[in-house]
Amino acid sequence: MDPYRLPKIAFPSRYDITLRPDLDTATFSGTETIRVTVGEPADEIILNAIEIDIEEATLGDRSLSTSHDPETERIRLSDGAQIPPGEHTLSLRFSGILNDKLHGFYRSTFTDADGRDHVVATTQFEATDARRAFPCWDEPEYKAVFGITLVVPEGLLAVSNGAEISRTKLDDGTIRILFSDTPRMSTYLVAFVVGPFVATEPVDAGGVPLRVVHQAGQERLAEFAVEAGAHYLRWFADYYDIPYQGDKMDLIAIPDFAFGAMENLGAVTFRESALLVDLETASHGEVQRVSEVIAHELAHMWFGDYVTMKWWNGVWLNEAFATFMEMIAQDAWKPEWKTWLSFAPLRSRSMITDALQATRPVEFPVVAPHEADEMFDVLTYLKGSSLVRMLQRFLGEEVFRKGVETYLEAHAFANTETSDLWAALEQASGQPVGSVMESWIFSGGYPQVDIGLDNGSIVARQHRFQYRPSGDGDLWQIPLTLAYGAGDVVHRTDVVFDTPEIRIDVEDPVNWVLANAGGHGYYRSRYSPDLLERILERLDRLSALDRYGLIDDMWACVIAGQTDIGAYLDLLTRFGNETEHAVWTAIVESIRQIHHTFDPSPAFERYVRDLLTPAAKRLGWAPHPEEDGLTRRLRGLLISALGRYGNDGQVRARAIELLPAVFDHTLDPEVAQAVINVTADAGLADYETFFSEYERAETPQDENRYLYALPLFPDRALVERTFAMALDGRIRTQNAPFVVELLLANRSASRVAWDLYTHHWDDQVRAFPPSLLKRTLGTLWTLSDMADEVHAFFDRRTVRHAEKAVTQELERLDAMAAFRDRASEQLVVYLTE
Numbered sequence: 001m002d003p004y005r006l007p008k009i010a011f012p013s014r015y016d017i018t019l020r021p022d023l024d025t026a027t028f029s030g031t032e033t034i035r036v037t038v039g040e041p042a043d044e045i046i047l048n049a050i051e052i053d054i055e056e057a058t059l060g061d062r063s064l065s066t067s068h069d070p071e072t073e074r075i076r077l078s079d080g081a082q083i084p085p086g087e088h089t090l091s092l093r094f095s096g097i098l099n100d101k102l103h104g105f106y107r108s109t110f111t112d113a114d115g116r117d118h119v120v121a122t123t124q125f126e127a128t129d130a131r132r133a134f135p136c137w138d139e140p141e142y143k144a145v146f147g148i149t150l151v152v153p154e155g156l157l158a159v160s161n162g163a164e165i166s167r168t169k170l171d172d173g174t175i176r177i178l179f180s181d182t183p184r185m186s187t188y189l190v191a192f193v194v195g196p197f198v199a200t201e202p203v204d205a206g207g208v209p210l211r212v213v214h215q216a217g218q219e220r221l222a223e224f225a226v227e228a229g230a231h232y233l234r235w236f237a238d239y240y241d242i243p244y245q246g247d248k249m250d251l252i253a254i255p256d257f258a259f260g261a262m263e264n265l266g267a268v269t270f271r272e273s274a275l276l277v278d279l280e281t282a283s284h285g286e287v288q289r290v291s292e293v294i295a296h297e298l299a300h301m302w303f304g305d306y307v308t309m310k311w312w313n314g315v316w317l318n319e320a321f322a323t324f325m326e327m328i329a330q331d332a333w334k335p336e337w338k339t340w341l342s343f344a345p346l347r348s349r350s351m352i353t354d355a356l357q358a359t360r361p362v363e364f365p366v367v368a369p370h371e372a373d374e375m376f377d378v379l380t381y382l383k384g385s386s387l388v389r390m391l392q393r394f395l396g397e398e399v400f401r402k403g404v405e406t407y408l409e410a411h412a413f414a415n416t417e418t419s420d421l422w423a424a425l426e427q428a429s430g431q432p433v434g435s436v437m438e439s440w441i442f443s444g445g446y447p448q449v450d451i452g453l454d455n456g457s458i459v460a461r462q463h464r465f466q467y468r469p470s471g472d473g474d475l476w477q478i479p480l481t482l483a484y485g486a487g488d489v490v491h492r493t494d495v496v497f498d499t500p501e502i503r504i505d506v507e508d509p510v511n512w513v514l515a516n517a518g519g520h521g522y523y524r525s526r527y528s529p530d531l532l533e534r535i536l537e538r539l540d541r542l543s544a545l546d547r548y549g550l551i552d553d554m555w556a557c558v559i560a561g562q563t564d565i566g567a568y569l570d571l572l573t574r575f576g577n578e579t580e581h582a583v584w585t586a587i588v589e590s591i592r593q594i595h596h597t598f599d600p601s602p603a604f605e606r607y608v609r610d611l612l613t614p615a616a617k618r619l620g621w622a623p624h625p626e627e628d629g630l631t632r633r634l635r636g637l638l639i640s641a642l643g644r645y646g647n648d649g650q651v652r653a654r655a656i657e658l659l660p661a662v663f664d665h666t667l668d669p670e671v672a673q674a675v676i677n678v679t680a681d682a683g684l685a686d687y688e689t690f691f692s693e694y695e696r697a698e699t700p701q702d703e704n705r706y707l708y709a710l711p712l713f714p715d716r717a718l719v720e721r722t723f724a725m726a727l728d729g730r731i732r733t734q735n736a737p738f739v740v741e742l743l744l745a746n747r748s749a750s751r752v753a754w755d756l757y758t759h760h761w762d763d764q765v766r767a768f769p770p771s772l773l774k775r776t777l778g779t780l781w782t783l784s785d786m787a788d789e790v791h792a793f794f795d796r797r798t799v800r801h802a803e804k805a806v807t808q809e810l811e812r813l814d815a816m817a818a819f820r821d822r823a824s825e826q827l828v829v830y831l832t833e
């Protein structure tokens with residue numbers, strides 16, 4: 001028997017669950033009645049439960065005994081006699097704990113404005129932790145209706161998936177709250193939250209009442225979420241052309257939350273910074289993040305909740321699709337945010353991991369559910385959504401939409417494999433979607449397309465892009481969009497490029513060629529030197545995404561050893577007139593990587609100042625009244641980069657002068673964020689002041705700004721202090737791994753940080769759940785000057801549920817170390833020329 005899949009003997013159709021959480025003792029007790037259909041005569045009933053004591057189990061009027069198997073997280077129920085096929089009622093009485101590991105049924109705490117401490121009981125079940133709250137068939141395929149009842153102390157707010165339909169005061173003073181039945185859905189989507197919360201007045205979201213649930217005093221911070229949530233819920237119902245299946249929608253801010261948010265049907269839980277925001281003081285990026293997370297979760301109400309993957313191998317599609325949907329929904333709502341431009345750096349992030357030999361196919365077989373934990377990474381969210389975007393552009397937006405609608409209708413309240421979506425899209429489009437997507441989904445990596453001219457023909461060659469080429473002959477079916485100028489005419493050609501080489505004969509002389517025109521393809525382009533020069537000559541006529549791609553692709557080729565760093569830095573000097581925020585993020589990202597890889601060099605700092613100062617000067621320090629959000633954001637980016645990587649004395653001095661205005665909230669939020677980072681990074685701000693601002697922050701965004709500035713301080717003693725706080729609970733577990741990650745990337749103190757990291761490894765394993773521990777690895781690549789030591793450390797350890805991530809981060813570190821060896825000399829030569 002597969003120890004990870006329940007035997008297909010009994011099938012639940014309905015659960016009636018009553019839970020009594022005790023917030024003071026961090027325990028709960030519960031009863032449940034499950035309607036089960038047994039398909040064939042059975043000796044026992046097997047279902048999932050872990051860290052739960054079963055006090056009583058009955059099947060109809062038969063009393064069953066329980067045996068636990070903690071290894072497989074199952075219980076077996078039997079009375080020794082056979083269970084006949086047919087409908088049965090299974091009743092269980094049980095108790096469990098409210099843990100502090102941010103999964104299952106868990107405790108979260110907060111301190112209110114008056115300094116009083118409060119406890120919240122809340123849930124996070126994906127992937128396999130519903131079994132920590134109630135015994136169940138805890139696999140996505142076992143969909144059922146859930147009738148939830150919570151018994152809670154008076155005065156607390158209780159929320160579950162369905163709307164509250166009755167409340168009764170019991171003799172012991174507690175309140176019994178009954179919630180409406182859920183639609184048929186998977187166990188991982190069940191949720192309950194109990195705590196001293198308040199809810200906003202319900203607003204109408206296309207016939208569905210929507211509220212935001214939060215701590216008292218946070219009312220103002222919920223306004224944007226109410227607006228965005230109501231908008232997106234209506235928008236998705238319209239896009240999918242299918243009504244939302246729940247009877248209400250609550251968006252709930254949880255003080256301690258491992259992920260960004262969780263798409264529990266009708267009761268979506270969020271970390272506070274992903275839901276609550278003050279439009280007056282938040283930066284453009286912070287507001288956009290809230291919008292995107294809300295859109296993402298609400299997109300899941302259909303794609304994920306209504307139609308669900310059969311097993312965890314399909315979780316990538318769930319997440320890739322919701323990420324893609326968050327982008328198109330936001331782009332439709334706020335076109336001025338240029339969402340697909342801001343998506344470009346996210347695509348680039350996945351292309352870094354995916355250029356490693358240790359990358360993985362987007363979809364892979366999952367045997368144990370915990371293997372799916374490794375799927376929650378950039379490849380699933382960002383490569384996956386990039387591929388969906390490429391496919392949507394290839395098929396056409398309306399054809400794609402229609403295919404998705406067909407897919408959802410065909411599998412309503414049921415479960416699917418990835419191929420079911422391709423089939424629906426094939427039906428809608430008449431295109432070979434399955435075979436095109438197969439080459440992208442089932443093998444890791446992506447292609448590079450080399451473009452050149454040969455006797456008047458355009459020649460494109462594809463081969464895999466890697467930092468360390470493995471020489472394999474993988475071919476992709478690339479939806480290639482070529483734009484080229486021939487004679488006086490601009491042409492556009494769309495072809496599925498599935499051979500090693502393709503030639504396009506053009507009658508008139510070709511002046512220029514752009515591969516991946518429009519910038520939505522998931523591949524890199526490299527041009528022959530003469531073609532590159534011709535593209536640069538018409539730089540001002542390229543779209544912003546094409547300009548972004550030109551920089552990002554060339555930078556990747558520098559890391560991979562295909563291009564000299566001098567040629568790249570020379571290319572950047574052609575972008576002095578650039579005004580688009582996203583294009584500058586590509587430039588600044590490469591500068592950041594150089595800053596973290598090579599020894600500090602006044603010549604490089606001068607290069608950074610020469611490159612960025614003209615653009616920064618054009619913008620000045622204060623926004624103009626009618627300036628758009630992205631221009632404001634660009635100002636912050638340039639100030640931050642000049643202060644941090646350009647060692648710019650003037651910028652730093654001005655930043656210190658502006659600090660009082662930051663504390664008063666009278667400065668533009670983008671400039672404020674930059675000032676905080678620049679002054680912390682240079683060690684010019686007062687750590688104590690930043691720490692107290694962090695502690696007394698009134699918005700999650702303000703809290704994060706000061707918190708994530710603390711690890712930037714270069715002073716050794718402060719690095720030690722910040723590290724200690726990440727482990728002793730003064731920094732919430734949900735944020736602490738990010739703080740550690742930033743400490744490792746502290747250019748002035750990486751040696752100290754690494755020693756602390758290794759010395760306290762076991763403490764971190766104890767303090768951080770595996771999914772969070774993994775987040776400390778993201779900046780290992782900055783340690784290229786101690787690569788051997790980092791390798792030696794991880795060679796002696798297995799990092800549970802993150803083995804793949806460790807291998808990937810070590811290979812990236814190697815790639816950066818090789819780059820450092822190769823390019824140090826080139827960099828000196830270029831900068832002294």
Ligand SMILES: [Zn+2]
Nearest residue numbers: 296300319322
């Ligand atoms: Zn998601």
